[in-house]
Amino acid sequence: MTRTRPVRIPVDGFDGSVSGLFQRPRGAKALLLFGHGAGAGMEHPFMSDMSTALAQVGIATLRYQFPYMEKGRRPPSPRPLLLATVRAACAAANRRARGLPLFVGGKSMGGRMTSLAFAQGGLSKSLRGLVFFGFPLHPPGRTGVERAEHLSSVHVPMLFLQGTRDKLAALDELRPVCEALKPRVRLHIVEGADHGFDVLVRSGRTSGDVRQELAHAVSRFIDRNSP
Secondary structure, eight states: OEEEEEEEEEOTTSSSEEEEEEEEETTOOEEEEEEOOTTSOTTSHHHHHHHHHHHHTTEEEEEEOOHHHHTTOSSOOOHHHHHHHHHHHHHHHHHHHTTSOEEEEEETHHHHHHHHHHHTTOSOTTOOEEEEESOOOSOTTOOOOGGGGGGGGOOSOEEEEEETTOTTSOHHHHHHHHHHTTTSEEEEEETTOOTTOOOOGGGSOOHHHHHHHHHHHHHHHHHHTOO
């Protein structure tokens, strides 16, 4: 049995609060703070389906909106406001954890902003690890690893979940980044998946299959890094 409850999260520097969804299955073993990507909010099918798949393996989630998405605007808010939102959401997750090990991360931009906030020392020291659902290493059609430079300041375990067709993270560039950060980093590669973790029909797999693969990878990571 899983219960999903709406929450409100006040954010410094934002006129009002952002909305969130707290989903906790019975017998949860951990809580994951789950930020959305740049182009879609917390109720995007990937975010919703992934939260359900995580609940099925005993992981509670707190999804939340960034301010620009709360207001229905584009493009994303300035970085200081994005980071302030991550910090506020982490504090809200910490209050709701109630003894559960707390992990943080998100889809694409949500994961990257979470790691930036962590690197700047703005998140709870009780965090057990970071989970990236498609780390956006570089813009489409370009190369570079500058977006990962701050990860050397993140001193907790990290899990990278990346598709082989992800145009925002060429694996020949991401693998060396992960190697340099060992033993703190694990890289889980999803064969045939793009940045949204969609797979081609000819692969013989469905989006549900991929969500389950991701959920079990996160579950194993949490089991390795929980007390």
